[in-house]
Amino acid sequence: MSSIELEAGLIEKAVEERNAILEKAEARAKRILENARQEEARIRNDTERHLRTIVGSELRAVHDRIVGRANLDGRKKIMEAKMEILDDVFNSAREKLEAMAKEGGEDYQEVVKKLVSEAAEAMGEDELIVSCNKADQVFLKKTLSGLSKEIDASFKLDSKPVETMGGVIVKNPKATKVYYNTLEGRLLKVRQSKASEVAEKLGVI
C-alpha cells in the first residue's frame, strides 16, 4: 500500500468517525429536547387540571351562564314559534267565523239559535233577555218567539245592540245571571282549553 493510499484510508476513516460522533450527538440533543417538550406539556396539563379544581365552580358558572342563556333563548324562540302557529290557526278560524256571521246565512242563523238555547238551558230561568249585534237582531226578532215554544222560557230581545262579531249574551231580567255566548267568547274559551289539542293536530306539541 502506498503512503497516499494509506493517507486516504486514514482520512476516510476519521471523517466517518467524526460524522458518527456528530450524528449521535445530534440525535441525543433531539431526544433531550423532545423529552423536555413532553415534560413541559405534562407540567402545563397538570397545572390546568389543578387550576380547574380550584376555580371549577367559577368556570362552570361562566359556562352555565352563557350556554344556559342560549338554551333559554332557544326554548323561548320555540315557544314563540308555536304560539305564532297557533295564532295563525285561531286567526284563520276567527276570519271564517266573521265571514259566516257577516253572511248571516241559514247555517249561521241555526248557530245563533243553538247559542240562545244553550244559554237558556244552562241558566234555567223563565224570563230571559237576549242581546246581540245589530245584524243578528233582525232575524232574532223573528226567531225568538219560536224558540220560546221549543224551550220553556220567554225571550225578550234587548233593543240595544252589543259589539260582537256574532252570537248572544243572555241574562235574566235583574241581570244577576249573565251567559256570554258570543263567537269571540267561545273562540277564546277554545283557545284556552283546547290549545294543546290544536298543537297536537299541527304536530307542534
Place this chain on the structure above:
Amino acid sequence: MEMKRVLSMGSRLQKLLVEAQAEAERMVSEAQKQADEMIEAARSESNRRRMRAQRGTGLEEMLAEEEKKAEKEAAKVSKEYDEQVEELKKIPAEKTDSAVEFVLKEVLPQ
C-alpha cells in the same frame, strides 16, 4: 520522510476527532441547557399560576378562555334551536286546515 508525513496526518486526524467530540458535547450540553430552561420556565409559570389561583387572582385568562368556549357552544345551541324553529314552521297546509276545522267545530254549537 514519508513516515513523518503519515504521522503528522494521523495527528491532524486525531485532532479532528477530538474537535468533533467537543462539538458533540457542546451540542448535547446546549440541548440539555435549553431543555432545563424550558422545564424550569414551565415549572415557574405553573407555580406562579397556582399561587395566583390560590389567592383568587389571575383567573381572568381561564375565565376568558372558558367564556370563549361557552360562547362557541352557545352559538351551536342557538343554531340548533333556529333549525328547530324553521322545521316547526314547515307545517303542511292540510294539517293547518284540519286544525282550523277542529277549532270551528269546537266553537260552533253542535
